Amino acid sequence: MEEHNRVKVDIFGHTYTLRGPAMPERLQRVAAFVDQKMHEIYDKNPQLDLQTLAVLTAINMADSYEQLLTEYEALVDSLEIRQDHED
Amino acid sequence: MEEHNRVKVDIFGHTYTLRGPAMPERLQRVAAFVDQKMHEIYDKNPQLDLQTLAVLTAINMADSYEQLLTEYEALVDSLEIRQDHED
Numbered sequence: 001m002e003e004h005n006r007v008k009v010d011i012f013g014h015t016y017t018l019r020g021p022a023m024p025e026r027l028q029r030v031a032a033f034v035d036q037k038m039h040e041i042y043d044k045n046p047q048l049d050l051q052t053l054a055v056l057t058a059i060n061m062a063d064s065y066e067q068l069l070t071e072y073e074a075l076v077d078s079l080e081i082r083q084d085h086e087d
Numbered sequence: 088m089e090e091h092n093r094v095k096v097d098i099f100g101h102t103y104t105l106r107g108p109a110m111p112e113r114l115q116r117v118a119a120f121v122d123q124k125m126h127e128i129y130d131k132n133p134q135l136d137l138q139t140l141a142v143l144t145a146i147n148m149a150d151s152y153e154q155l156l157t158e159y160e161a162l163v164d165s166l167e168i169r170q171d172h173e174d
């Protein structure tokens with residue numbers, strides 16, 4: 001059976017209990033990253049309610065993920081092309 | 088001056104106006120990704136309020152980002168090691 005860790009994290013003044021296979025240190029680090037990004041977005045848009053702020057933060061994270069995925073795939077593709085040339 | 092696109096996106100039944108340098112198609116794709124992830128998390132936790140759901144979605148996105156970043160850095164490191172060997 002898969003072991004699940006439980007960890008309480010603080011994000012933008014609220015406490016959430018996270019449960020998952022990831023190590024507590026990792027969950028804390030990820031939560032701190034989200035908290036920091038929420039504050040950055042809030043500082044530029046202090047009129048936002050918390051729910052909208054959280055959705056915009058999720059969009060921001062998803063956008064960063066997609067950008068990194070594009071770079072990762074481009075790197076993998078460039079390696080495959082190099083390997084083709086070596087054959 | 089940097090041009091900013093404005094695009095309306097629907098996420099979990101709410102409409103948000105996004106503004107940024109990214110192309111509208113990309114913003115729509117990223118928003119659809121967030122919408123899908125919110126529904127996945129909600130299906131497993133239907134008791135969540137929308138704000139908590141959005142925060143958990145942001146955490147989920149940040150976790151995926153960190154995991155991908157780890158893989159990306161490991162790939163770059165492995166290339167640097169290979170290059171060192173070639174010198």
